[in-house]
Amino acid sequence: MTDDPTGRPVAHDPTDRPAGPDAVTCTGLVHAFGGTRAVDGLDLSVRQGEVFGLLGPNGAGKTTAIRCITTLLPVPAGMVRVFGHDPAADRMAVRRLLGYVPQQLSADAALTGRENVTLFARVFDVPRRERAARVAQALAAVDLTDAADRPAKTYSGGMVRRLELAQALVSAPRLLILDEPTIGLDPIARTGVWEHINAVRAATGMTVLVTTHYMDEADQYCDRVGLMHRGRIRALGTPAELRQGLAERRRAQGRTAEGTPPTLEDVFRDVAGSGLDDTSGDFRDVRSTRRTAHRVG
Template sequence: MQRSQLEYPIRTTGLTKIFDDRVVVDQVELNVRSGEIFGLIGPNGAGKSTLIKMLTTLLPPTRGEATVAGYDVRREARGVRSHIGYVPQLLSADGALTGYENLLLSARLYLIPRRERAARIKEALAMTGLADASDRLAQHYSGGMLRRLEIAQSTLHRPTLLIMDEPTVGLDPMARDAVWDHIRDLRKRFGTTILLTTHVMGEVEALCDRVGILHRGRLEKLGTANELKAEIGPNATLDDVFVHIVGEDAGKTEGYYDVRQARRSVTAHE
């Protein structure tokens, strides 16, 4: 069996990240199953983005172990990167390029053979509903179109794992639903394993097979949405579960310290 076809495309043991003696991710134990859509939720500052940066090799762990698609994030970073797609929260498409040109650039970066590029790009444009807009500059795309373009860019090389940081943030309901449909289609067509972060509980219920709740760097709860709700009560919502676990931290935003430390560390290791 190839490493990219392992039962658990994400496995972590005691995964920890410390900035200046401050524990941001604290001994996370996580196994994400092949073909699963896994949701990671938690208040701002809980450590979600830091955890993702370690899984995508953008940050080195302080302690613990993690394998992604069977590759060690410390020792085999190149193997990790070649088997994942990553859609960050911030805009990643180039507005000065057309949709087609953005995809062509991604195809080159992912080392897709020249003879396969045109077919891959055509398929990606069709899947995302962007075929008729492929020759328009991305700066003229709507928010939903941009998100679909970014997902298409990150999946051209048919990754084992797709990681998305708040994939529908700022989108209207129609654009959000289109992104949801595309995420489901990726799993159905290619068996892609998907890890996403979100603050939208409805998104978790609509998409995710399981959900993990991260609080103050620790993975406090893990299970299906129904399992977590059942622990609270017969009429509980996922919002109730969230508030029950994170308590007074619900609604907090990341402070200057958190942002400064994360950016400083990423810059130091680029």
């Protein structure tokens, strides 16, 4: 354990499980919109200090689950805890622990990067005397110092996403939640966003919960992943464990002729079965891409 710049004790090795409650626990979580059970009995534990990927196609229920965890939606059935706190009983205690980057644009195009981050520092009650330094630190953490005094409308898509990351980081959250952080970005910008997430995680030991459609990114950057389909987790483990598990199932069933080693996307198709065909059939759904194009346009 060491101290981060804010003086908070941190653990650098996510496999070295810290004492205390998990960062997030969901047990039997249900949330329905009318007759649609968007989240349908979700069981999930996110350990302190890990990068956990919640993966699944459009409509799997990822955003709804995230909104229950972040207190933006109620928990009608089941249980949610964030570092042991019940969002229903102590909403502010949960909110103080969180940094949240939603899918929708959360930066104001007319304000500069610094003004945007300062706004979040005020909303999250960063003490006035520390504010300027904390804002500068958050902008530096995402490599936006040079662009800090330009209006956000002059930023590229990747820069906007990094600005939103700085907004979420300025309150020094213990849990950073990112909903589709890289959707719609080109491969170089996607890598940049992940490198900054990882650098901040390594420096602070914060827990990261991320949703994504991009199985390749999850494979590369997440410590553990949960594959979500129709409102619940269908497979859970490290990417290597999940790929290995499918390889073993294929061997046991004599399906070795399927050739190349399985990818995470193969694992998803295996656990979701024909259900995947009910969705767009592809993880990179037009709807979300369009939403992001709109965000940064």
